[in-house]
Amino acid sequence: MTAKRFVTDVAIVGGGIVGSSAALALRRMGLKVVLLERDLCGSRSSGVNYGGVRRQGRPLSQLPLAQRAHEIWGRLPELIGTDGEYERSGHFKIARSAADMASLERYRATTQGFDLDLELITGERLRALCPWLGAKAVGGSLCPEDGQANPRLVSPAFARAAERAGAVVLERTPVDEVIGDRNGFTLRSRNSAGHTLEVQAPLLLNCAGAWAGQLAAQFGEPVPMQAGHPAMAVTEPVPHFMDWSLGVEGGGIYCRQVARGNLVLGGGSGLALDADRARSDRDAITKLAAQAIELIPALRDAQLIRTWSGTEGYLPDREPVLGCSRTMPGLIHGFGFAGAGFQIGPAVGEVLAELARDGRSSTPIAAFGIERFAAPPTSQTAPIASAPASIPELSHR
Numbered sequence: 001m002t003a004k005r006f007v008t009d010v011a012i013v014g015g016g017i018v019g020s021s022a023a024l025a026l027r028r029m030g031l032k033v034v035l036l037e038r039d040l041c042g043s044r045s046s047g048v049n050y051g052g053v054r055r056q057g058r059p060l061s062q063l064p065l066a067q068r069a070h071e072i073w074g075r076l077p078e079l080i081g082t083d084g085e086y087e088r089s090g091h092f093k094i095a096r097s098a099a100d101m102a103s104l105e106r107y108r109a110t111t112q113g114f115d116l117d118l119e120l121i122t123g124e125r126l127r128a129l130c131p132w133l134g135a136k137a138v139g140g141s142l143c144p145e146d147g148q149a150n151p152r153l154v155s156p157a158f159a160r161a162a163e164r165a166g167a168v169v170l171e172r173t174p175v176d177e178v179i180g181d182r183n184g185f186t187l188r189s190r191n192s193a194g195h196t197l198e199v200q201a202p203l204l205l206n207c208a209g210a211w212a213g214q215l216a217a218q219f220g221e222p223v224p225m226q227a228g229h230p231a232m233a234v235t236e237p238v239p240h241f242m243d244w245s246l247g248v249e250g251g252g253i254y255c256r257q258v259a260r261g262n263l264v265l266g267g268g269s270g271l272a273l274d275a276d277r278a279r280s281d282r283d284a285i286t287k288l289a290a291q292a293i294e295l296i297p298a299l300r301d302a303q304l305i306r307t308w309s310g311t312e313g314y315l316p317d318r319e320p321v322l323g324c325s326r327t328m329p330g331l332i333h334g335f336g337f338a339g340a341g342f343q344i345g346p347a348v349g350e351v352l353a354e355l356a357r358d359g360r361s362s363t364p365i366a367a368f369g370i371e372r373f374a375a376p377p378t379s380q381t382a383p384i385a386s387a388p389a390s391i392p393e394l395s396h397r
């Protein structure tokens with residue numbers, strides 16, 4: 001029995017920051033949108049991430065998107081009705097050796113022209129600015145306009161803003177079936193009472209995060225995506241001492257202090273409980289705590305009060321899939337952000353909206369085409385599992 005039927009211009013699967021910001025951008029262009037989210041918008045990666053809003057450290061391929069996102073983050077209140085605790089606090093990437101420092105210098109040289117304004121800081125200046133840093137730090141690179149935000153506030157706010165702008169946002173509505181042909185797409189969701197909800201649209205955005213591979217595979221574009229689960233922890237509040245969000249060259253730990261005094265820490269990998277749920281792993285948290293104390297010795301007295309993780313999609317080259325399907329007209333992909341999609345999410349949403357309206361993006365996205373995973377014509381491709389396999393190594397922020 002069909003309980004409800006929607007006919008729209010664009011249907012979106014997934015209400016993370018990517019799908020929700022696409023819905024908002026599409027409404028601002030005047031297109032009709034229906035977004036289907038199986039849980040609550042922003043309840044997955046987009047709402048449980050570390051909250052790093054940084055451009056520094058990204059590959060050159062992502063910097064145009066990151067710059068576009070940087071501009072959007074700067075007008076968050078006007079766009080989504082909250083600042084989401086977003087601050088341009090600065091992002092400081094720490095070097096623990098001369099080799100790390102040389103690597104930061106090279107990154108600074110290659111990213112000239114992207115307005116990152118990276119400043120290398122060493123020696124007495126480092127100690128004067130960061131008296132709380134442990135002895136292992138030899139220097140670092142400051143991106144003064146990078147920052148941090150509260151993902152629990154920002155990501156759902158994009159969905160609410162899309163709704164206020166006229167998008168139909170259907171939460172607790174899993175997309176169980178997608179049928180696509182040259183006339184467009186029909187999406188079906190069944191509830192426990194056996195009622196079916198149906199959405200019809202000529203355009204479909206695949207924004208299903210770590211679970212997006214299934215839809216891509218259904219339309220002949222399997223991708224080697226794996227799930228990753230960054231380990232996260234937060235301390236009790238301690239007196240405020242640090243404005244910057246910290247990362248370290250080579251990875252291992254990242255850390256920021258919120259206005260209430262708690263330090264949010266990330267690093268290493270948690271584990272999957274099932275295809276949908278993940279948690280931090282005891283070993284990862286033990287290592288994270290040791291690294292935190294090495295980085296900031298005063299943390300030896302701070303209690304960790306909570307740990308968590310999330311489920312994120314990683315492709316082998318750590319670049320997302322963003323662009324039109326090569327096999328199915330009207331299908332547009334935006335997924336696989338490899339632990340770094342929160343900052344670029346709002347720009348990705350705008351790009352997806354441009355692709356839906358114009359068929360092309362005003363920001364370069366050639367590096368992210370799904371065709372890079374196309375199997376050579378002679379080879380056989382194995383079907384991918386709905387629950388992506390987990391990977392041990394995660395990118396760092």
Ligand SMILES: Cc1cc2nc3c(=O)[nH]c(=O)nc-3n(C[C@H](O)[C@H](O)[C@H](O)COP(=O)(O)OP(=O)(O)OC[C@H]3O[C@@H](n4cnc5c(N)ncnc54)[C@H](O)[C@@H]3O)c2cc1C
Pocket residue numbers: 013014015016017018019036037038039040041042043044045046047048049050051052053054173174175176207208209210211212229230231232266309310311312334335336337338339340341342343344345397
């Ligand atoms: C612990 C952690 C820390 C991170 N830290 C940072 C950071 O500091 N900075 C940064 O830039 N990035 C960070 N990231 C990465 C960032 O959170 C993600 O790249 C980004 O949120 C991806 O957004 P998304 O909308 O693609 O995915 P998601 O937020 O996962 O949204 C996808 C949505 O699709 C829904 N969905 C899936 N299948 C269906 C279906 N069949 N029907 C309906 N809905 C469906 C899911 O329920 C989900 O809500 C982190 C990620 C994690 C997990």
